[in-house]
Amino acid sequence: MVLQTPTSAKRQEPLVTWEKLPDDFILPDDPVENIQQPPLAAAVTDALGAANRLNSQMLIASNFGLVATVNRRIVVKAPDWLYVPQVLPVAEGVIRRSYTPNREGSPVGIVMEFLSETETGEYSVRPTFPYGKLYFYEQILQVPTYVIFNPLELILEVRRLQDNRYLLQQPTAEGRYWVPELGLFLGIWYGTRLGSTTHWLRWWDESGNLLLWSAEQAEQERQRAEQERQRAEQERQRADAMTNNLEEERQRNQALMAKLQELGIDPNTLS
Numbered sequence: 001m002v003l004q005t006p007t008s009a010k011r012q013e014p015l016v017t018w019e020k021l022p023d024d025f026i027l028p029d030d031p032v033e034n035i036q037q038p039p040l041a042a043a044v045t046d047a048l049g050a051a052n053r054l055n056s057q058m059l060i061a062s063n064f065g066l067v068a069t070v071n072r073r074i075v076v077k078a079p080d081w082l083y084v085p086q087v088l089p090v091a092e093g094v095i096r097r098s099y100t101p102n103r104e105g106s107p108v109g110i111v112m113e114f115l116s117e118t119e120t121g122e123y124s125v126r127p128t129f130p131y132g133k134l135y136f137y138e139q140i141l142q143v144p145t146y147v148i149f150n151p152l153e154l155i156l157e158v159r160r161l162q163d164n165r166y167l168l169q170q171p172t173a174e175g176r177y178w179v180p181e182l183g184l185f186l187g188i189w190y191g192t193r194l195g196s197t198t199h200w201l202r203w204w205d206e207s208g209n210l211l212l213w214s215a216e217q218a219e220q221e222r223q224r225a226e227q228e229r230q231r232a233e234q235e236r237q238r239a240d241a242m243t244n245n246l247e248e249e250r251q252r253n254q255a256l257m258a259k260l261q262e263l264g265i266d267p268n269t270l271s
Contacts, residue, residue: 063100
């Protein structure tokens with residue numbers, strides 16, 4: 001008798017639970033793989049803050065642990081940038097050291113990964129512990145928007161969760177991607193920030209207006225204030241010129257009346 005074995009076995013769905021991270025759990029402390037990653041993440045956040053699109057209920061973080069318990073094993077992934085629309089407040093004096101969706105607040109809305117020359121599994125769909133990042137974001141956390149940016153090759157990919165699978169989105173004619181969780185477009189922009197000239201991720205609103213960084217807003221305000229100062233100075237100069245003209249006219253009138261009096265003519269009799 002020959003035993004028949006199936007050519008493919010249906011993989012058992014992972015058991016996902018949302019449990020409090022033990023206080024003594026040692027979170028991964030991997031070094032940053034690319035010196036550009038922290039500035040990229042900071043720039044993405046800075047523009048949202050400068051546009052008054054952040055509030056205290058949100059969680060926006062960089063290289064911050066997202067926690068899920070899968071088949072009774074704790075799994076932690078730390079994306080380069082993440083956005084959670086609403087989280088529960090922590091007790092006074094407590095520093096949030098990780099985030100467990102559905103237990104500490106709403107599900108994660110957006111994750112971003114900035115690629116380096118080191119292979120770290122941003123595209124990995126490994127379905128077993130410790131799980132690939134794409135698989136973890138797609139199947140475990142079910143994050144609606146997954147962004148992968150390769151600053152070395154200028155590749156920006158935005159994936160949207162549809163029917164429990166990530167679908168690669170197509171950019172607009174301007175090369176931007178709509179991100180519903182924030183109601184903004186995301187795209188690549190070349191320029192200078194804090195002395196570094198390179199390609200950045202930037203936000204645009206529905207009308208196509210670029211969301212400025214705080215430094216750009218400050219510079220814009222400085223230029224506006226300088227223009228106002230120049231306009232005020234021009235107005236003052238015009239007022240001074242008018243005053244001088246009136247004074248010169250008054251002096252001419254006085255000189256004319258004095259001359260008439262010298263000639264024995266009463267100026268008051270002239271019409």
